[in-house]
Amino acid sequence: MGLELRQNLKLTQQLVMTPQLQQAIKLLQLSRFELLEAVQQEMLENPMLEEAPKDVSEESETPVQTDDHRPDVAYDDADLMRNADWENYLGDFSSTSKQVQYKETEALEEMMSYEARLAGKPSLEGHLLWQLCLSNITDEEEMIGEMIIGNLDSQGYLTTTVEAIASESLSPKSQVESVLRLIQRFDPVGVAARSPRECLLIQLEMLGQDDPILLSLVDEHLEDIEKRRYKPLLRKFKILMEDLKAYLDIIQSLDPMPGASYGSESTVYVSPDVFVYEYEGDFVIVMNDDGLPKLQLSPYYMDDMSLSVKGPDREYLHDKMRSAMWLMKSLHQRQRTLYKVVESIVRFQRGFFEHGVTKLKPLILKDVADDIEMHESTVSRITTNKYVATPHGIFELKFFFNSALELDDGTQVGSESVKAIIKKMVSEEDPKKPYSDEKIAAVLKEKLDVNIARRTVAKYRAVLGIDSSSKRKQVF
Template identity: 45%
Template sequence: MALETKLYQKLTQQLVMTPQLRMAIKILQVGRMELEAMIVDEMAQNPVLEEVSESVEEPKLETEVPSVDGQTASTSSDEWQPEAEAAPDVAAASGLGEIDWKDYVENYGNDFHGAPASGGGEDDDKRPALENTLVRTNSLVDHLMWQLRLSDMTEAEQTLGGVIIANLDADGYLRCSVEEIAFMAGVDVETTENVLARVQCFDPPGVAARSLSECLLIQLRQKGLGGSLAATLVRDHISGLEGRRFDKLARELKVGMAEIADAARVIATLEPKPGRDYGDGDIRYITPDVYIQKVADEFVVTLNDEGLPRLRVSQFYRRVLGQSETSEAKGYIQDKMRAAAWLIKSIHQRQRTLYMVTQSIIKFQREFLEHGVSHLRPLVLKDVANDIGMHESTVSRATANKYAHTPQGIFELKYFFTSSLRSSEGEDVSAESVRKKIREMISAEDPKRPFSDQCIAERLAKDNIDIARRTVAKYRELMGILPSSKRKQFFGS
């Protein structure tokens, strides 16, 4: 067989993800707080962008920018019309006069967003809210080190105590052995035991324990219950207590079941994770992206634009572009203007897509908005995508990390998309409504005789909901509800 080299001409099509398209997809997918941070970051990197005050009337963009579906993004809508900045006209800028630098310094020199430099006329509403100011949270290590410095330990003991505190995990437990701590500090084991006992007396109660039993025993001793039945249960019968085998524990300890139940209630008041209140995670409050309000007999969608700055291309840089003599400066400004125009259009396209998706959700979930979770109907992304003429991936991105304020409360947009279960009558039932029924059954059960998963499945079958026992167990675990054996209470609380 002879081998030879030949040239072939082939025509193919492929989708190329441009940086602008990647930005549009990212803007569509991020939540509100991430979008605000992204806008602030872009304004810091792009000097052409500036914020517009609400009193300024801005013309609308006439240029077209491809949407995330590959279609042309239009900002015109009969019900919602975003305001935007006109695309920069490079040719018209070349005919402007000289730049008034004095005017520029007075109006733009000392302000990041291009607002007047003098602060006397600013409204108080422009100032950040008190809850938005950054403060450093007090960590568990900081709290313990503060107590260590106030203690009457010697300098060597405080150094050893610092080693112990540095080896605590997020829950406040000491995961290293005493021998390892002694080796790291270069001291003997007996000294380490003594200092550890001193650290275990610090706040929060139960800190620096090496096991769950030791953590609970420390708290019982601080309550003066070191020799009580509760301490005996924690020290010698923690596994039986976890399984709630009160009858077996009563026989082994030769006490009544009422005493075991009382001791279990005391133990239930203790904190198994002393470091829980000193977590490093910040509290993030939910701000709705859309408001769904009922006006007369119709539900009206209102986009929450509060806090999102209105952007435009700086007039100053337009004049600079017209008067710049170097091609390098012109190219830089033109690139920044194109990036600014694309960012503005991408934000408006995001708001428009979010509006359309929310309107479609209202069509499918009107009964939920009227009557609550029990009327939530099964819904998939494909249903909304077909309704608004977009791809499923676009709907998925538009509903990710977005929240809606409805007459029934605040819900994530993903909440409205739920799987279905087939009822005995052949109708589809929302899985979320089934979970609500399970939750209501368990909350109304007799604590002394809780419902098993099989019993719950049989009760749902009476409501024409065909569901298996293992599915009930799955939903119960997702809701964080214990099985019937651990929900059982032998005596009234």
């Protein structure tokens, strides 16, 4: 077989993801706060990019008083008003102390920054270590206590065994038990417990509760209390329902998760990207541009590039100019796409904007994509982490896309509408006779002609965070 060189022509198609295209796709799926951070970072890195100056509206001209229109105040009175020491005159009745006045006259650079005034939220570990350092214990016991505190989970429970801590610290098991008992009496009481039963028993001990029936209920019958099996408890302890209710009130006042209040989760605030207002029977879409800088090319560098700059510097400015222009174009395209998607959603879900969640219709990404003549992936990206303020509250754009349930007449209803109806039914039910999943499905079938299975009701109820009927039932 001979080897030879040969030339041939081949035509293929391939998608090339340029850096500019990657940037445009990334901007589509950024949330409002992430977009603001990305723009600010780009302004720091690109000298050709700067924020456009705000339009200063012409203020109404205020007539200036001339000497002829000054109020008739005698010279001596004016001099007295200007030079009088009012603070010494008022004495103790002054509204502000001299110390405060001195602080108000300090230079701005000498004042404390805003960040330095923010207090950090104490952690569970730091709160317990602070109490441990104040305890009258030896260095070895303090080391054991630090190991115990370091093995607590976010709920405040001990995640390891006493034997493991004793083995690692080379200390006797009895000493570890003694330090563990000390920490369990720290604030919050019951922390470092190994089970909910132990946690609640410690809290009862610190409250001075020594009733044998109450201790037995916590020690042996927590599962019965959780599943509301009250009749066997009444027979065993030979007590009335009112007595059992008093015991349950004490138990419910305890905290089974003492470390949860020191969680590190912070509140996430949402700023809507779009506002939808109702005006004269129609809906108006307004983009939320508040806080987003308006960008422009730097006039200073544009003049330099057209005059004296040559060579590598000129090429550098050309690259930065192209990057800045592409960023401004991508931001404009992002806002335009977001507007078109919200406009399409308002057309499809007009019943929701007029009447609320119960009128939400089934909708998929393909419906909106076909309506605005874009790809489904573009619609998916632009609806990620975007929020719209409607007459019925703030919702994520993904909320308007939901599956369909069949009605008896052949039409469809959105799953979110059914969830809203289930939530309303549960909120209005009799607490002593709550609706079961079968009953909810039957009511939906009877009143709304919704064909829904019991397991679907159970799934929707779990998504809404609603307990089963046995747990919702109130005996007392």
